[in-house]
Every structure is written in C-alpha cells, then in structure tokens.
Amino acid sequence: MASPPEAHNHTSGPVYGHLIQARDIHGDVTVNAARSAAPVHDVGLDPPRLATAVRGRDVLLAVLRDAMERGAPVPHVLTGPGGFGKTTVAASLAEHARSEGWTVFWVRPDTILPSMLEVAVELGGTREEAEGFRTAPRSAARWVWRHLDASPRPWLLVIDNADQPELLDPVNRPGEQRGWMRSSPGGFVLVTSRVDDPALWAPAQVHRVDSLEGPDAVNALIDHTGGRELPGAQELAARLGGVPLALFLAGRILATHGVLFPDPNSLLAHLDEDLARLDELSAPLVTGEDGERRLLSGVWELSLRMVGERDPHAEAVLLTLALLGPRGRTVPLRRLPLSGLLDHVLTPSEHPLDEAAFARAVNALAVHGLVEVDQLHEEVGLRLHPLVSETVRARLGVDDARLVIGVAELLAGQVDEDPWFELGAFAALNAVASRVPALGPAFLVETGLAEATAHIQLGQFAEAEGSAGAARRTAEEALGPDHPLTLQARHLIAEGLLFQEHVSEAEREYLALLEDRRRALGAEHPRTLDTLHQIALVAGMRDDWASARAQHEEILRARLRVQGPEAVETLASMDALGYAAMHESDLSAAEELFREVERTRERLLGREHRLTMNATYKLGLLALRRGRPSDARIHFRAVLETRSRVLGEDHPQTQLARERLAGVPRPEPRNSGGSSG
Incomplete structure (x- = not known):
C-alpha cells in the first residue's frame, strides 16, 4: 500500500496538548491523554508567632x-x-x-x-x-x-x-x-x-481556659502597651474583666494613641459604661485574616450565631441574662419562670418552649462558654462573665425593644425579693433605655425610679436621690409636671432626703407633693396615700407619736377600703401603726398588728422575704419592751441571718440587727453548786 503524501504527515506552528505523528500505521491506534493536574490548595500550616509573653498560663x-x-x-x-x-x-x-x-x-x-x-x-x-x-x-x-x-x-x-x-x-x-x-x-x-x-x-x-486575674491581667495589659508601667493599669485590667482579647485591644490603643490616651486612666474614663468604644478605637489596628474574631463584638456575634444555629431560643435567653445579671451577678433560675418568659420575653415561635427546650437553650449557651451554671445560697443560677454581659448589652437596639420591655415587666412582677439583684438589673435596663430612644421616655423614667427604689431599700439614700432626680428631669420634660411618673420621682426624692435626716426639707417636699397628687390623682388614690404615709413618718421622727398614730389609723382605714387587707401598702400602714402604738406603750395593740403583718407577709412573700423580716424585727423590739430577752434574741437572730444573706453583711439594716442582738441582755447564770455560804 502506498504511503500517504508527505504533506499529510507534517505540522508547523505551536502545538498544545498531545500531538501524534505517524508514518506507517498498521492496526488499531489508542491515544491516552494525560489528566490535567488539579490546582494545589494553598494552605498554611505554620503556627502564629507570639508578640508578647504568655501570662497566667x-x-x-x-x-x-x-x-x-x-x-x-x-x-x-x-x-x-x-x-x-x-x-x-x-x-x-x-x-x-x-x-x-x-x-x-x-x-x-x-x-x-x-x-x-x-x-x-x-x-x-x-x-x-x-x-x-x-x-x-x-x-x-x-x-x-x-x-x-x-x-x-x-x-x-x-x-x-x-x-x-x-x-x-x-x-x-x-x-x-x-x-x-x-x-x-x-x-x-x-x-x-x-x-x-x-x-x-x-x-x-x-x-x-479562663480569664486572667490580678497581676497576670495587669502584666498582660502592660505587655501590649509596649512594656510601659502606667497609672491605672490595675483598674483598667479589672474593668476589662481580665479577658485577654480585651487587654490586647486596650494595650494596642494605648500604644498607638498615646496623645489621646497617655495612660490607662484616660482610656478607662473614655470607656466609661460603654465598652463598645473599645472596638471603635481598635478596629483600624486589627489586621489580617479572622478580623471578626479579633474584636469583642465579633467574638460574641460569632458565638451567638453558632448557638443560634443550634437552638432557636438561646439568643433571647442570653440577652435576658445580660439584662438581669450585669457585672457577673448570678441570675437565680427562679427569676426565669417559664410562664414569665413566655408572657413577656420570648416571641411566638414555631419552636414551642417547655422545660426541656429551656434546658436545651441554657445548655447550648453553657457549652459555648457564654453562660456558667452557678450555685448561689443553695439554689441554682446562671452567670455571665461581666465582659460578655456588657458587650451583649451594647448590641441591643431598636429591634430588641420588645425583649427589653419584656424583661422589665418580668422583673417588675418579682420586685422586692432581692434589692441587690434588682438594683443591678434596673440599672442595666435604664442604661439601655438612655441610649435607645425607641424605648420611650416613660420606660426610661420607670427604670430610673425602680433603680432609685432599690437604692432606698439598700440604705443608699444619696444614690436614690440622684437616680430619682435624673428620672424627674426626664419626666417633667417629656411627660409633664402632673404625670404620675413625675410625681413618683418627687416622692422618691423626698424619701431620700428623709432617710438622710433632712426632715424639714423632706416634709416641705411631701406637703407640696400631697397637694399636687390630690389634685391630679384624687384624695384616696394609693399614691396620694403613700405621701400621707410619709408625712405620718415625719411626725414619728419628731417624736409626735400621738399625731403619727392618728394619721396612720386614718391611712389604714383608707387602704383597707381602696386596696384591701393584703396589699403591700396596706401591710406597710399596719406595720407603721403598730410601731406608733408601741411608742405610745400600747404594747398589746402593737403586738397584734405586728403578728398580723408577719403572718400575712410570710404567707404571701415567704418566711425569708425582706419585708417579712422587718415584721419579725419589730416583734424583737416589742419583746424587749415586754422584758422578754430570750424571745427578742430569737427574733433578732433570725433577722440577722436572713439580712446577712439577702442584703449583705455590711448593709445598714444587717448591722442594726447585729447591734440589737448584741445588746440583748443575757440571763444571769444559775449557780448549780448551791449556796457559797
């Protein structure tokens, strides 16, 4: 067979891929083209290099x-x-x-x-x-x-x-x-x-791996500033909760912005109550991959996103805990009743919430390190790290208004259980309200007044006057001088003055307020009766017990008509009337009133409630008046134990109970050995 022409077995120019050139072919020809190699995935296997010493590990x-x-x-x-x-x-x-x-x-x-x-x-x-x-x-x-x-x-x-x-x-x-x-x-x-x-x-x-403490946190901060020991490092490290990322960011800010922030004290003053400013200042300084993980807001947003992918209720539970438990305060589980969460906090969902679902939400938060399960006074509670709590609150905005208001409603339904707890929670709610205008001026005033009330219950009367004063200014401007919240702010300001023993000034405030409340609310409105109650207390503080007793009797009759025998205010009037009767030496009438108050409060509020203990304390005073030191000692010891646990060892009322117990005369020891002759 003749060979094909040479022209058919010739090529010129560039060739791509595979070229087969054959002169004489006999039989089958199989061409196997080589596979094109897949691109190599460019990954890095090198560890990050440390810029500073590792502290506390x-x-x-x-x-x-x-x-x-x-x-x-x-x-x-x-x-x-x-x-x-x-x-x-x-x-x-x-x-x-x-x-x-x-x-x-x-x-x-x-x-x-x-x-x-x-x-x-x-x-x-x-x-x-x-x-x-x-x-x-x-x-x-x-x-x-x-x-x-x-x-x-x-x-x-x-x-x-x-x-x-x-x-x-x-x-x-x-x-x-x-x-x-x-x-x-x-x-x-x-x-x-x-x-x-x-x-x-x-x-x-x-x-x-936990946060850093004490000198380790301070030294970590100093390392990131470039090793300069500056005034305020200890305070700033404590404010940042010893969280290494926060210490790193603060150190970078101090190292870079030395003119604006020459020392930690200046940065601490700038941060004030808003740690979101830490991210604002440090964001331009954070470079490289994983920027989201290198800012505080990014850290918690990433955690929330991961938790939210696993549990539909976890984010709402976390935000609730951030409001109820600021500054690392434990939130007892009894403060998170399922019915209350459903009524006030959680939005209707295709995922129903029951006890098991709530437990799963808490567990999802716990395993991601956002929440710790804590044991407090023999009851289980949930605690957020202070920095986690504060950073989470900083992200609350208009879209979270319903949840914030719901948490306030949930808390208001439990008020008067633990003033320390309520002070922190209402202060956190008030701080959110002050920067989220959509919550409205009434909400801002209400949370400020609740904060002032908690201050009064804790014996912090100057602080109460300050919180109530801020609420009054907002209320007068936004709601008007005769609005019930404006009048309540005036009432709390006067109460702060009274308990600071500015009696005359407080009395003037109460008398002016009484006139305005009668005009705006009516003569027997419960808040008008509140003002009359305080005026009667002023009479007692001036040792005019006959006048005080007569006023409290009239107020109690009005309370029973308007509010009923079990209202908190009715029991307070009964308690005050008993105290006036005791000072007038009508001990039988006083004891009858105190015991009725104690029984009713114990039934409604519980044996260890702060108000129940107030009635028990009065029974101790009455026992001393009757010459029964053993009974007085029993009452004062019960009050001291409860107040120490609920109010704290240093609370004025705790100290008063301690002094009363120490002052109760002890019985003379009996001589078991007979006459000494």
Whole structure:
C-alpha cells in the first residue's frame, strides 16, 4: 500500500496538548491523554508567632508540655469563650515544640481536608496520592493518619478554632477519633474550641481556659502597651474583666494613641459604661485574616450565631441574662419562670418552649462558654462573665425593644425579693433605655425610679436621690409636671432626703407633693396615700407619736377600703401603726398588728422575704419592751441571718440587727453548786 503524501504527515506552528505523528500505521491506534493536574490548595500550616509573653498560663502549659513529652494516649482540648486566649496557649506550646525539634502543624477546621492532605505530603506522601483523596475524606483521614503514625520525627498537630466540631467528623462524635482528631504514637494532638462539652470530646482530656486575674491581667495589659508601667493599669485590667482579647485591644490603643490616651486612666474614663468604644478605637489596628474574631463584638456575634444555629431560643435567653445579671451577678433560675418568659420575653415561635427546650437553650449557651451554671445560697443560677454581659448589652437596639420591655415587666412582677439583684438589673435596663430612644421616655423614667427604689431599700439614700432626680428631669420634660411618673420621682426624692435626716426639707417636699397628687390623682388614690404615709413618718421622727398614730389609723382605714387587707401598702400602714402604738406603750395593740403583718407577709412573700423580716424585727423590739430577752434574741437572730444573706453583711439594716442582738441582755447564770455560804 502506498504511503500517504508527505504533506499529510507534517505540522508547523505551536502545538498544545498531545500531538501524534505517524508514518506507517498498521492496526488499531489508542491515544491516552494525560489528566490535567488539579490546582494545589494553598494552605498554611505554620503556627502564629507570639508578640508578647504568655501570662497566667504556667500551670496549664506545664501540664501540656508534660503530656506532650510523655506521649499522650488521647488528644487534649482547650475550651473556653472566644477571646479568652486558647489560641495563645496553643501557640506557646507550638513554640516550645519547635524549640525541642518537633515538627509543628497548625490547621483550621474550615480547610481541614486540604490542610491534612498537605500534612501527609510533608511527611512523605505523594502529591498524586493526595489529589486522589480530595473527594474521599474518610479514606483521606485514614491515609493521613498512617503517615502521622509512622513519622520518624515527633510532631505537634494543633487544630485551632474547632468551634463547629462536626467539621472534624460529620458522622461520628469527634471524641470517637474516627475522623480528623485522633491520638497517635507519632506525636501530640491539641484542639482549641469554644464548645466546652466534655462528653462530646471524651475520652480526650479537656482543659478550660479562663480569664486572667490580678497581676497576670495587669502584666498582660502592660505587655501590649509596649512594656510601659502606667497609672491605672490595675483598674483598667479589672474593668476589662481580665479577658485577654480585651487587654490586647486596650494595650494596642494605648500604644498607638498615646496623645489621646497617655495612660490607662484616660482610656478607662473614655470607656466609661460603654465598652463598645473599645472596638471603635481598635478596629483600624486589627489586621489580617479572622478580623471578626479579633474584636469583642465579633467574638460574641460569632458565638451567638453558632448557638443560634443550634437552638432557636438561646439568643433571647442570653440577652435576658445580660439584662438581669450585669457585672457577673448570678441570675437565680427562679427569676426565669417559664410562664414569665413566655408572657413577656420570648416571641411566638414555631419552636414551642417547655422545660426541656429551656434546658436545651441554657445548655447550648453553657457549652459555648457564654453562660456558667452557678450555685448561689443553695439554689441554682446562671452567670455571665461581666465582659460578655456588657458587650451583649451594647448590641441591643431598636429591634430588641420588645425583649427589653419584656424583661422589665418580668422583673417588675418579682420586685422586692432581692434589692441587690434588682438594683443591678434596673440599672442595666435604664442604661439601655438612655441610649435607645425607641424605648420611650416613660420606660426610661420607670427604670430610673425602680433603680432609685432599690437604692432606698439598700440604705443608699444619696444614690436614690440622684437616680430619682435624673428620672424627674426626664419626666417633667417629656411627660409633664402632673404625670404620675413625675410625681413618683418627687416622692422618691423626698424619701431620700428623709432617710438622710433632712426632715424639714423632706416634709416641705411631701406637703407640696400631697397637694399636687390630690389634685391630679384624687384624695384616696394609693399614691396620694403613700405621701400621707410619709408625712405620718415625719411626725414619728419628731417624736409626735400621738399625731403619727392618728394619721396612720386614718391611712389604714383608707387602704383597707381602696386596696384591701393584703396589699403591700396596706401591710406597710399596719406595720407603721403598730410601731406608733408601741411608742405610745400600747404594747398589746402593737403586738397584734405586728403578728398580723408577719403572718400575712410570710404567707404571701415567704418566711425569708425582706419585708417579712422587718415584721419579725419589730416583734424583737416589742419583746424587749415586754422584758422578754430570750424571745427578742430569737427574733433578732433570725433577722440577722436572713439580712446577712439577702442584703449583705455590711448593709445598714444587717448591722442594726447585729447591734440589737448584741445588746440583748443575757440571763444571769444559775449557780448549780448551791449556796457559797
């Protein structure tokens, strides 16, 4: 057969792909084109380098180094809220490992597959094999871990920010060690995660990373300022709650803006009650990837988003806790009744809330390090870290108005249980109202007055006068001089004056207020009767007990007609009438009134309620008047124990009960040995 013409077996110009040139062909021809190589995923396996010393983690790092050097049978996991320094601890361990000649691999869950394939390639696996496993992650994990197990050189593998544990194994619990987190004879595995759930990670060893305390927090702040010891560092570190991320941001601000903030005191004054300013000042200074994780607002937004993906009620519960429990105060579970949350706080949802659903929401917050379960006075409560609480409140805005008002309503329905608790909660609500105009001036005034009332109950009369004064100014401007809230503000201002023993000034205020309340509300309105009650107290403070008793009798008759026998105000009038009767030496009438008040309050409020204890205290005074020191001692001891627990050891009423108990005469000891002759 003749050969084809030469022209048919010639090519010129550039050639792309595969060119087959044949002269004589006999039989079949098969062409196998080479596969084009997939692009290599560009991942980084290097750990972050520390810019400053690691403070307050010596014990934890010693434990991790010891486990690393001895060979750990299980992985180790660092847990804790975002911004608390888990990554810093891991980076410090990485520096130690590198100094000891170990290979360090630093991977992130969001690029776990390509990163771990790259680890295997660095340990001797071929690039071609790695590419073959890109679409088979379970097989890829077995292949990678065979290389890690067989490594001739020890290694440290850090899986940082495993905040979505399912990325480590979509099928099994990460602790089962069938996915990307495993133990190995070849090295040491350390995972960092916000998810503090030992059952999820078991049998891995879990270490909780907490905020820094005392000198460690101060030194961390100073490190980030460039090592300058400046006045106010201790106060600023305490204000930031010892949270490493906050200390880092504050240090960067002080180091960069030395003209605006020459020392921590100046920055502390600028932050005042709004830590959101910390983010505003430091945002331009935060560079690089993961910027969201390097600002306080981003840290908690990320946590909330993760929790919200798992539980529909968790965010509302967290915001409620941030309002009820500022400054690290524990919120007792009894303050979060399911019926109250449904009525006031939670929006109607396709996900019904029952006790089990509420428990799941709390657990979701707890495992992400946002909430701690606390034991307080033999009852269970929930506590937020002060910085978490404050940062969460800072994000509240117009869209959260319904929830904020609902929390206030929930709290108002429980008022008078624990003045310390209520003071903090109403102060937090008032602070939110002052910067969210959509809540309205009436809400701002109401929370300010509730704050003033709590101050009075705690014996902080000057503070009460200040809170009530601010509320009065807002009320007069926005609501008018005759509005009930304006009049209530005037009442509380006068009460603060009275208890500071500015009796004449208080009396003038009450008399002017009485005229206005009678005109605006009516002669027998409960608030008008409140003012009459205070005027009768003024008479008693001037030792005019006959006049005081007559006034209280008239007020009590009006209370019984208008409000009924079990109203809080009716019982207060009965108590005041008994006190006046006691001072007039009508002890039988006084005892009858005090016992009726004690019985009714105990039934309605509970034995240990502050108001019940006030009636018990009066019975102690009456027992002394009757010459019954043993009975007086029993009453005063019960009051002292309860006030110490509820009001605190240093509260004026607690101190008064202590002094009364100490002053009760003790019976003469009996002589059991007979006459001495």
